[in-house]
Amino acid sequence: MVQKKKNNLKKKIFIKTFGCQMNEYDSSRIFDITKKINYFQTKDKSEADCYIINTCHIREKATEKVFHDVGRVKKEYRNKKKPILIIAGCVAQAEGDLILKKDRYVDAVIGPQSYQSINKVIKDIENKQEQQEITNFETIKKFDELKLIRNHNSNVSSFLTIQEGCDKFCKFCVVPYTRGPEYSRNFEEILDEADELISNGSKEIILLGQNVNAYNDKNRRLSDIIFALNKKKDLIRVRYYTSHPKDMTKDLLEAHNKCSKLMPLLHLPVQSGSDKILKSMNRKHNIEEYLKIINILKEKNPKIEFASDFIIAYPGENKDDFNKTCKLMDKVKFINSFSFIFSPRPGTPASEMKMIDEKLAKKRLSIFQNIAENIKIDYKKKLLNQIVKVLFENKMLREKDKYFGRDEYQNPVIVYSKKNIVGQEKKVLIKKFSHHTIHGVVMNIDNFLAA
Numbered sequence: 001m002v003q004k005k006k007n008n009l010k011k012k013i014f015i016k017t018f019g020c021q022m023n024e025y026d027s028s029r030i031f032d033i034t035k036k037i038n039y040f041q042t043k044d045k046s047e048a049d050c051y052i053i054n055t056c057h058i059r060e061k062a063t064e065k066v067f068h069d070v071g072r073v074k075k076e077y078r079n080k081k082k083p084i085l086i087i088a089g090c091v092a093q094a095e096g097d098l099i100l101k102k103d104r105y106v107d108a109v110i111g112p113q114s115y116q117s118i119n120k121v122i123k124d125i126e127n128k129q130e131q132q133e134i135t136n137f138e139t140i141k142k143f144d145e146l147k148l149i150r151n152h153n154s155n156v157s158s159f160l161t162i163q164e165g166c167d168k169f170c171k172f173c174v175v176p177y178t179r180g181p182e183y184s185r186n187f188e189e190i191l192d193e194a195d196e197l198i199s200n201g202s203k204e205i206i207l208l209g210q211n212v213n214a215y216n217d218k219n220r221r222l223s224d225i226i227f228a229l230n231k232k233k234d235l236i237r238v239r240y241y242t243s244h245p246k247d248m249t250k251d252l253l254e255a256h257n258k259c260s261k262l263m264p265l266l267h268l269p270v271q272s273g274s275d276k277i278l279k280s281m282n283r284k285h286n287i288e289e290y291l292k293i294i295n296i297l298k299e300k301n302p303k304i305e306f307a308s309d310f311i312i313a314y315p316g317e318n319k320d321d322f323n324k325t326c327k328l329m330d331k332v333k334f335i336n337s338f339s340f341i342f343s344p345r346p347g348t349p350a351s352e353m354k355m356i357d358e359k360l361a362k363k364r365l366s367i368f369q370n371i372a373e374n375i376k377i378d379y380k381k382k383l384l385n386q387i388v389k390v391l392f393e394n395k396m397l398r399e400k401d402k403y404f405g406r407d408e409y410q411n412p413v414i415v416y417s418k419k420n421i422v423g424q425e426k427k428v429l430i431k432k433f434s435h436h437t438i439h440g441v442v443m444n445i446d447n448f449l450a451a
Contacts, residue, residue: 013039014048019056025159050084055091090178111135156393158202163209171349204237213247223251230259245285257300265409269309273328274321307336313361315353390428
């Protein structure tokens with residue numbers, strides 16, 4: 001009788017999430033799954049019965065960082081009962097065997113396509129089973145399980161994964177090896193989950209995929225999802241990440257013209273401004289094709305702006321190749337960009353290529369990021385004294401009567417308001433900006449008086 005009562009006690013689960021938005025979505029769904037075995041989310045890592053590190057393998061020294069985090073958990077729980085420690089995500093998929101062999105403190109590793117098995121993993125560990133490695137590519141089973149579990153996310157802006165994996169095999173990228181081949185979720189299941197999120201209070205849905213515009217379920221494409229969401233009464237905004245230039249189909253381009261809820265910012269990774277380097281990367285597009293997409297989208301929606309990813313100092317990049325990347329940045333004037341020096345990912349073809357001198361690589365990155373930063377500053381200057389639409393996501397905890405939101409271009413905006421404006425889209429007059437944030441005034445009488 002006592003044992004039965006003990007099993008019914010609620011336990012606490014903490015997840016530390018690294019990397020992309022898809023990892024954030026996965027972590028949210030793990031919380032939903034583990035409720036079935038009486039584990040509930042805590043934001044206090046020191047009180048966790050189960051501690052999960054959801055990892056990303058894109059950045060440099062990813063595995064090394066995992067071991068550092070495991071060390072931190074050991075220190076945190078030195079004088080407490082050890083939590084169940086699980087390493088999840090792409091590092092678990094790629095380096096799971098190494099992690100388990102190197103550190104017995106880790107109870108299990110579980111890959112991103114196997115989260116439907118996490119309750120069994122936790123229960124097995126509770127029953128003193130040996131270390132476990134669950135890294136099969138079981139994407140279909142994963143989403144078959146997830147469709148049976150309600151998505152409890154109630155954020156104003158919510159992620160919704162519609163596609164996983166990639167078949168492009170860019171030579172620098174580890175995704176095909178950690179997330180597996182392209183898989184598209186069932187169209188109706190996606191819309192059902194979108195309805196759940198909207199009923200929970202979500203006003204913005206961000207559609208996710210490693211190659212999101214490769215989505216194809218029985219000839220229904222990403223554009224079909226966008227058009228369907230555009231009709232949802234209580235939904236204000238739709239976005240999608242991350243796209244590949246090769247899959248910017250005519251129907252998707254048209255959605256940018258006809259869907260008013262699709263936001264006018266497209267993140268379209270280009271990686272380099274040099275056709276030679278793009279070919280070496282196996283990117284399957286060239287700069288002429290990329291610029292054609294940009295120009296068509298500008299015709300479809302004159303308000304549209306662009307963001308992108310860049311790899312600087314990719315093996316074989318010479319001065320001319322680098323200058324072409326800088327010229328592309330200046331030509332398109334990306335309002336946001338993510339740029340990194342090439343770092344080899346184990347197991348990828350590019351990891352066998354000759355690296356560029358580190359000092360030269362750092363110099364090129366500095367030059368490129370200065371160009372990008374100046375473009376961003378010029379863009380923000382043009383926002384001053386302009387009125388923009390901002391969807392407010394939360395009240396700031398440490399600053400009284402201040403609210404955080406994002407405009408249509410994902411710019412962070414902070415305003416003062418006596419009234420609760422979370423979940424509302426408001427017109428805001430932009431008054432000033434800092435490096436990361438824009439500050440404005442909500443366009444109503446009360447706030448003008450308070451300001």
